[in-house]
Amino acid sequence: LHAAAEVFGECGYSGAGINRILQRAGVTAGAMYFHFSSKEDLARAVICDSAADLNLPEGGPGLQHLIDVTLYLARELQHNSFFQAGVQLAIEQGESGLREYGSYEWWAERYLEDLRAARSQGELLPEVQEEELAQIVVGGFTGLQVMSKISTDRADLPQRIAAFWRCLVPAVAVPETRAALVIPRDGAPR
Amino acid sequence: LHAAAEVFGECGYSGAGINRILQRAGVTAGAMYFHFSSKEDLARAVICDSAADLNLPEGGPGLQHLIDVTLYLARELQHNSFFQAGVQLAIEQGESGLREYGSYEWWAERYLEDLRAARSQGELLPEVQEEELAQIVVGGFTGLQVMSKISTDRADLPQRIAAFWRCLVPAVAVPETRAALVIPRDGAPR
């Protein structure tokens, strides 16, 4: 249910009342409990669908693709309430009982693929550890998202991510790659 | 109340039932409502005290001090339940009604001081923007804390922060400073 995503995204898991979800969706309680066995189950469904309707940018893997992906996600977080809910619920794991480190690992895995490609294309500096870097990118994205949400309701999230990359790139990319990378100041798509 | 910090830290704001706080603290409702006029007020008090009992590492300002501070905070987050609660409530701002971007800004400000000192001591590379970097450090710390909490209950948080710095330093510090910086792999105090 799409209404659930909105409410979870706005109020968090425990702050989201089922009734609010129901009446925003225009459904009755029984109807929902036919499809989802519990609130937790509903949240799980939202999480699953949250990653579903993302259209990650195409393009050959590598550092540039990784950057493009994060900027795309940043922009997506501004309007896509499913994705917002996914992120919110991921952050709150533990309150919700939905102990699934999955989300973060999944993204780290995705990023790692790009980083490995980057390595094999010689884009990365030798001292960079791909696994660590993937974790750092996930962590940085998460943290900047939280801050941006609180301070500007995510309006400046793409800019923040862009700044993050501009800061990080010199430490990870070889000079020639670095010169070729495109990191729009405002996070707009290339 | 110290019990409140624990419960807020564990369950978040809306997940924390006042009754649980009360019975963990061994006091009654009336007693609490004499000192704090509402749950929100209680949370505010926790936030305020959360930053109070930190003993930030001494030492001349600069990049090394900034690193030491973040590592200290990482270690502190492992046992200090007041600080845990402060961070948790900061992340949840909005659900709680406690709209105070304050916490993040306050830390960014602290970090900025060190960065400015670092700049004037010639520790920073010319292309680094201090304000942006301060935000990124706060964001990175926040995000890594969230991930670490979920995956290992913060057991590996200092290591993650250390890795974060090892990754970041080449991009911000001039080579001689970089060589002199101490970033213990395990995040232990110097």
Next chain:
Amino acid sequence: LHAAAEVFGECGYSGAGINRILQRAGVTAGAMYFHFSSKEDLARAVICDSAADLNLPEGGPGLQHLIDVTLYLARELQHNSFFQAGVQLAIEQGESGLREYGSYEWWAERYLEDLRAARSQGELLPEVQEEELAQIVVGGFTGLQVMSKISTDRADLPQRIAAFWRCLVPAVAVPETRAALVIPRDGAPR
């Protein structure tokens, strides 16, 4: 709910605890809050139903009918807990938040119809103002009801109303009507 009427009638609005209503009705809180969204809403429902199950005496309109109605209401107030509750809540309007002067106006309107009929049948003395008299009858009834409830738990209410009329009639009715009017001393139905 019929239990609500009893408790409201006995204790007034703010004195009536929802729990008392619930356990007297033998239902649970959730059950009630499914049907009524709040205590106020419940009270409103009681008020509405209070006037519903009254069987006002039939008969051609006029002074005699008006008297019969008030005596009937007096007798009804002795056992009909719905009506009791309606009157009680009407008196307390303002504490309850149910600002609806409606009840009193409604009755004054009813009475006025009879008085207008009486006028057109030549039963009223020329100096009598129907509107004012209607208000006075409502007020007198209300006040006597309050007194009777306190002093004798409404046991003597019909008698008091009868006395009220015996006192009032000479001032409002023309002599021949006056002679024909029946006002049983004990307020019993004709």
Next chain:
Amino acid sequence: LHAAAEVFGECGYSGAGINRILQRAGVTAGAMYFHFSSKEDLARAVICDSAADLNLPEGGPGLQHLIDVTLYLARELQHNSFFQAGVQLAIEQGESGLREYGSYEWWAERYLEDLRAARSQGELLPEVQEEELAQIVVGGFTGLQVMSKISTDRADLPQRIAAFWRCLVPAVAVPETRAALVIPRDGAPR
């Protein structure tokens, strides 16, 4: 305490929270409970003082005096919060546990004195029963007060009482007295 009178008058007995009284009075709980042993006791004290600071109109007893008294009381009810509280608490007897029919009886007694004087001065029609009439006056006053409070916050109470008397007088007073009686339309003092 004068603040208690206001709050009781506004909210009724059970609707009046002690804390509200206390903070309006600018006192603390302990201070109050030294002087009054309970809320009920406080209410009793308010009732007692409520009749204290009334300056009933002087003048020889009789029908005119009775009328003057009721009009004076009507005007007093508009601003004198002690008296308002007294009336309010009198109406609510039973909720409050303060079962003292006293108030009403006391007033009926006062009125009866005037009526007896009126009788001995030949002002009353022969069929009038003084005791009954006294009760009716008390009841009428009470009821009209309730209605006026709800509809106009007592702004038109004196007018209503005046109308009450204009209606009642023909039924109780002998013609010559009736002609001499002064009942200002707006209830203003003579």
Next chain:
DNA sequence: ACACTCGGGACTACCCGTTAAT
């Protein structure tokens, strides 16, 4: 004698996520 801080519990109206009946 008087006042206040601090606390105790039971109670308030109301909402929670969930489930039977049908």
Next chain:
DNA sequence: ATTAACGGGTAGTCCCGAGTGT
């Protein structure tokens, strides 16, 4: 898939007293 209900939970208020000074 709906209507009705459950029962425990929500934050918060109630009136009141015990202990501590002034």
